[in-house]
Amino acid sequence: MEISVTELRTILNRIMGKHKDLRSKGFSVEACRSMVNLMDKDGNGKLGLLEFNVLWNRIRSYLAVFRKFDLDKSGSMSAYEMRLALEAAGFKLSKRLHELIVTRYAEPDLALDFDSFVCCLVRLETMFLLALARAHGPGPLALAHELLAFVTSGGGGGVVTSELLGAFEHRGIYPLRGYLPPSPGVSRHAALSWRISELGEILRRHHGLQELAPAARPAQEPVAVLGQIGCDGNGKLNAKSVILEGDREHSAGGHVPLDLSELREYSLFPGQVVIVEGTNSTGKCLVASRLYEGVPLPFPAPAEPPPDPEPRTVLVACGPYTPSDGIGYEPLSDLLDVVARDKPDVCILFGPFLDAQHEEVENCRLLGSFSDIFKLCLKTIIEGTRSAGSRLVLVPSQRDVAHDPVYPQPPFSYAELPKEDKPRVHFVSDPCTLEIHGTVFGLTSTDLLFHMGAEEISSSPGVADRLTRILRHVLTQRSYYPLFPPAEGLNVDVEALCARAALPVTPHVLVLPSELRFFVKEVLGCVCVNPGRLTKGRAGGTFGRLLLRPPEAAAPRRNPCVSAHVLRI
Known part of the structure; x- marks a missing residue:
């Protein structure tokens, strides 16, 4: 015997009808679907008897906690009573997160019904169990973001501001979402x-x-x-x-x-x-x-005005960084000269840094190991940007021969990073969402434009531009890689794809390097940039330069990206 979402709702609401002292508007279909998704271990969309028994025991324990901390016996919980109940249940949350939970689940009078209380605790308990299972996974920043989005949203990505992540601030760059290891037991x-x-x-x-x-x-x-x-x-x-x-x-x-x-x-x-x-x-x-069709996520809510309102310059480049006939890295040297001259605030560099498709790599004619040459390339980049003081964001690629060829892709590991460079050098995942001085960037080095362009079919007299249609799909499907099955040759961890490649918000700037011709487009209010490749065969290619103006609370819909250009190296 198995229990569907509709049957679970009927059972719970019948039981709630017997508790006249509890304020409840009844469990909604959405709430029951959420509980089934969280408790369903075999992935059939229903609860078996054992799964239902686990859920029922949880609800009974939540009922005991609810009655104990309903101090005024009103049948609902105030914000103060909710904090006491959560602490008694074993959840130590920050004041800000507690306020967000109350805002998400409370009624207009800021009181929580029992059904809202149950939904909140089921999500909290599940998320904390996943966090404990990731002892060797992400740091507190990634876990804090996922917990925040998971608990305060309807199950997808939430709107995250720099104010919420202020405790984790790292020199103006905030990772909002990145690589996390697969959740245990997810098929x-x-x-x-x-x-x-x-x-x-x-x-x-x-x-x-x-x-x-x-x-x-x-x-x-x-x-x-x-x-x-x-x-x-x-x-x-x-x-x-x-x-x-x-x-x-x-x-x-x-x-x-x-x-x-x-x-x-x-x-x-x-x-x-x-x-x-x-x-x-x-x-x-x-x-x-x-x-x-799909609906895009909202843009990030504007944070408090930054202490330094000056515009910021961001340089964006994508590998390969060396011509196809040698490993001299001449285009990279030219790019580092540009950095030294222009002194951008942030440099976002996408892989491949040592390309698996390079002739010297494919024919095994290198004089050193893949790892040694890759580390030498990173050392050159880090030392070459040190005098300019630019902060570095390094994004891996599926074509990096010295890195894990799986999507979503974890960040680079570089133990040789000098201590003095650690505050300004950031290794992030593919894909990744970053907030840079109030501007949220969506980054992925996987050539999604090329992959989707080969598969999309259309009859669209209104939107003749295929790239615009594809970019709309990325934003409305809320994913850095909505194509399934994936393109041939792309190694995808499907179990991790839905959560790790999901967009938490609609970014202000979406950077998608591609073999297709470079461009800058505004789609659904998002500035989409393909900076091209720094090297095209044996010749130099292109890179991007963006000028950012800190967002204003008075103009929340204004994109902080003032200008974006693609330049030849």
């Missing part, structure tokens, strides 16, 4: 299903849809079906091979072919989460009449 199927469910619920609420139908159910009248775009064969996606892979809750993972002939315009790619409205008279083909 590949469960990870993919979770992404469809989360984005689907966001789409349903945003478009005001009341009910979702199974993918393969016959329907003479228009119905809305949630799912992920897929291809019915091993070839590339085309208008005749599109299928909709249904979600776990409504369609039990079933799929149905899509007929796109009645859609005036569309832009689709494998892995895209959508809600399709249409008719399915036989149960064997869904004739689409409307497509509900």
